[in-house]
Amino acid sequence: MMPFLAGPIGRDEAAHRAAEELARPEYAHESLLDQLYRHFTQFLSDLLDAVAGGGTAGGFVAAVVITLVLVGLVALGAWRLRRAARDRAPVHGVFGARVMTAAEHREAAERAAAEGRHTEAIQERLRAIARDLEERALVDGQPGRTADELAAEAGRALPGFAGDLAAAARSFDDVTYGGVAGTPAAYAAMRDLDERLRQARPAPLGAPA
Structure with missing residues (x-):
């Protein structure tokens, strides 16, 4: 007998399974950084689902949100790199080696x-x-x-x-x-x-x- 092949999983069923997954004991000791990363990836996954199945209007809105999120992440990364470079830069005196009037x-x-x-x-x-x-x-x-x-x-x-x-x-x-x-x-x-x-x-x- 051929094994039973389940049909597509609905959004409610997916949410229920996700809740059951998160209730497992190993997630009780998950670090805050891991939790934030997991929530963020889930957020992007939901947006991608909206792009794929949310119709023209929903897909457009989701695409705009994804673009804004990515632009924000790039800007934040550039700001942190610039700040880190400035913090690491050695602070020298005002004058150079040559004495001038x-x-x-x-x-x-x-x-x-x-x-x-x-x-x-x-x-x-x-x-x-x-x-x-x-x-x-x-x-x-x-x-x-x-x-x-x-x-x-x-x-x-x-x-x-x-x-x-x-x-x-x-x-x-x-x-x-x-x-x-x-x-x-x-x-x-x-x-x-x-x-x-x-x-x-x-x-x-x-x-x-």
Whole structure:
């Protein structure tokens, strides 16, 4: 006698069998990560079933949802990779190996900006700011100082510029360590801050911040 061949399993029957499967003892010790992965794969499987048997409208909606989910996963993965790369990047000082004056850094920044190398232009302009503040004795000439440390120290000497200096330090860190490409607007903001700082005077001793 030929064995009995069961017909297609309906959705209710499939859900019932899945519930029975999950009630097995081995799933009691399943890790949270495994549970999330299983639920996600089941979610995708249900969507694929909808694409295959849900009609034109249902299939279209399911296809859109799947596309959005995949795009979201790619974006999340790219964000995590970029953040991890930035966290692993060594944090060096503001200046390079060569000692240059503030004027020389400004000239280098302008050349780079004119040639469209705005990442380098932003870096050189912040170095011009740092060197100018050192030359005016508004900050100490500490070797290996980071952009954040420069902004904090300069912000104490020039409290009215504390927020702008912190933003400039973030811009420098973004293009130097974060993989963010420099833009003309970001360089223009750095150049404007440099020009304003050149005219600034330190707060008198004992003055409120």
